[in-house]
Amino acid sequence: MKFAIQVNEGPYQHQAADSAYQFTKAALEKGHEIFRVFFYHDGVNNATKLTTPPQDDRNIVNRWSELAAQYDLDLVVCVAAAQRRGIVDEGEAKRNGKDAENIAPGFRISGLGQLVEAGIQAERLVVFGD
C-alpha cells in the first residue's frame, strides 16, 4: 500500500518526530511504499544537518537521512516553514543572500503543493504532531 506521512513537530521537542520515523520504518519493512514524508511547521527542524546530539542519544536527523538512502525516500521540507526557521539549501541560500546552507542529505525543500499531491497520490495520509 502507498502511504504518505506528515510530520509537524521538531526532533527532541515532541515524540511526534520519533513516532513518524518508527511508523515509516515499520511500513517500509513490511514492504509498503512511502510516497513521501512531508515536514511542516516545526517539523522542518528534522532536516538540519548541523544537529549534534550526544553519542548515546538517537540521531533523529541522520536516522531520516539513512532511511532515505536505504529506501530512496522522498523527504520534503515546506519552504515557507523552512525559511522562517533557518532551514536552507543551496538554492534558497543564493536566493535569500545567505552565506550557508544546512539541509541534511536526502531532504529537499519544496512547497505545500507537495503535501496536497501526497494526499492525493497516497492511499493513506498519516499525520504526526502535537
Place this chain on the structure above:
Amino acid sequence: MSILHTVNKSPYEKNSLDSCLSLASEGSALLLIEDGIYAALKGAAKEPRMKEAAQKMKLYVLGPDLKARGMAEDRVIEGIEVVDYAGFVDLAAAHDKVNAWL
C-alpha cells in the same frame, strides 16, 4: 467507510480523547499512542468511558509507548489490544482513513 483514529494526548491533560469518542462512528477503531496510552490504564478515571467505547469500536494501544512510560501490559484495560509499530501500520492499511486527533 471505516476510520482509524489516533489520539496522542493524555485524557487527563487534554480533551481530544473525549472529542474523538463522541464523534467516532460505530465500527471505527481507536489507537492510543504517545501520552494517549494513559487512557488505556486499568483503575484510572477514564476506565468506564473506555469500556463504554469498546461496545461500539475497536480499541488499541501502542505497546512501545506503554513501555516508554513504564506501564506493563497487564495494566491495560481488558478489551484494549496492544499492538507494536508493525501493528499500527496494519491498522492504517486495514482502515480507509487515518485521522489524527492532534
